[in-house]
Amino acid sequence: MDRSFAVVELPSLSQTVHSPTITELNAKNNKASEIVVAWFGGSREGSADVNIYLTKAPTGQINPDTWIQPRSILTRALVEQAFGQRNLKLGNPLLQTTPEGSLLLFFVTTSYGGWSCSHINLTYSEDHGDSWSPPRRIITSPFADFSTLVRNPGTWLKDGSLGLPIYHEFLNKHAEWLRIGKDFRVLTKARIPSSQPALQPSVVPLTEDLAVGALRDAGSDQKIQWAFTKDKGQTWQRGAARQVPNPDSAAAMIRLSDGSLLLAANPTPKHRHILKLLRSYDRGESWSAIRTIEESNDPNIEFSYPALIQDSRGKIHLVYSYLRKSIRHATFTMRWLNENTEDNVPSP
Numbered sequence: 001m002d003r004s005f006a007v008v009e010l011p012s013l014s015q016t017v018h019s020p021t022i023t024e025l026n027a028k029n030n031k032a033s034e035i036v037v038a039w040f041g042g043s044r045e046g047s048a049d050v051n052i053y054l055t056k057a058p059t060g061q062i063n064p065d066t067w068i069q070p071r072s073i074l075t076r077a078l079v080e081q082a083f084g085q086r087n088l089k090l091g092n093p094l095l096q097t098t099p100e101g102s103l104l105l106f107f108v109t110t111s112y113g114g115w116s117c118s119h120i121n122l123t124y125s126e127d128h129g130d131s132w133s134p135p136r137r138i139i140t141s142p143f144a145d146f147s148t149l150v151r152n153p154g155t156w157l158k159d160g161s162l163g164l165p166i167y168h169e170f171l172n173k174h175a176e177w178l179r180i181g182k183d184f185r186v187l188t189k190a191r192i193p194s195s196q197p198a199l200q201p202s203v204v205p206l207t208e209d210l211a212v213g214a215l216r217d218a219g220s221d222q223k224i225q226w227a228f229t230k231d232k233g234q235t236w237q238r239g240a241a242r243q244v245p246n247p248d249s250a251a252a253m254i255r256l257s258d259g260s261l262l263l264a265a266n267p268t269p270k271h272r273h274i275l276k277l278l279r280s281y282d283r284g285e286s287w288s289a290i291r292t293i294e295e296s297n298d299p300n301i302e303f304s305y306p307a308l309i310q311d312s313r314g315k316i317h318l319v320y321s322y323l324r325k326s327i328r329h330a331t332f333t334m335r336w337l338n339e340n341t342e343d344n345v346p347s348p
Contacts, residue, residue, distance in 0.1 A: 014041030264306035275303035
């Protein structure tokens with residue numbers, strides 16, 4: 001058994017779970033470094049009983065027994081009380097650690113309609129997720145401030161602002177880049193173009209000025225869409241679609257400690273029954289599938305919505321939704337990744 005790879009199912013408190021997000025919190029106020037995972041769960045997506053749940057484990061001691069029991073940190077009722085208006089849906093949590101060690105949680109709500117009528121909101125914690133601030137809305141437009149959603153984490157810029165990738169679903173599906181100040185107000189906004197309708201950008205900085213983005217294809221191309229910026233996100237240019245199949249499914253991309261890019265995706269023309277890791281050594285121009293994390297012969301089986309980080313010790317963490325019934329957490333080392341073999345890794 002290769003102990004440089006492990007996968008477990010995280011404990012759950014609801015009938016369905018989806019859209020996991022992951023981050024690492026460094027040691028602070030006598031608390032050890034921790035891996036934190038959140039997701040939304042309820043009887044079904046969009047139901048009245050959906051909560052956002054959170055669990056965590058010490059960074060260097062992760063095993064099935066070290067994850068704390070998940071607890072609800074956000075409910076529809078809490079959001080309604082905070083904003084003084086009804087809330088129909090709650091979803092898409094996004095964890096983001098600040099340079100000072102605080103924990104941000106962006107999340108999506110709708111007051112009417114479906115996800116295309118949603119808003120981005122924020123709450124934060126100064127004590128490793130034990131308590132949270134009252135939720136506040138992120139105003140992305142002074143006029144039509146709706147149909148904005150989050151999925152993948154942002155990048156802290158040198159001026160202390162946060163570059164956050166977001167997307168729209170109303171009428172025209174497209175991605176945008178927000179620059180958010182320390183007071184959580186939007187400073188600038190830029191469109192991230194793509195040749196197809198696209199969602200859920202995953203953006204990785206390569207230099208101080210250059211960043212690349214992998215986008216979920218919501219059109220007919222069925223490939224990972226691509227964009228890049230050469231001026232710290234002020235303007236974006238459309239790149240050619242990557243030669244990676246994408247069945248309108250979420251993907252996650254990070255830059256590893258050796259400078260290569262790692263992509264977690266469902267690289268099939270249809271369905272989400274295969275979850276693979278792909279790697280690029282040329283800034284995303286070309287990709288090779290290096291590991292199969294999960295695979296089923298049944299196209300109705302779903303491994304979806306991956307999220308990736310590499311922690312302060314160099315270990316890589318992948319969380320994803322299995323059949324929307326459980327959240328799975330995989331850990332692996334650079335050595336395991338560098339073996340560069342296509343293996344089917346047994347499910348937990």
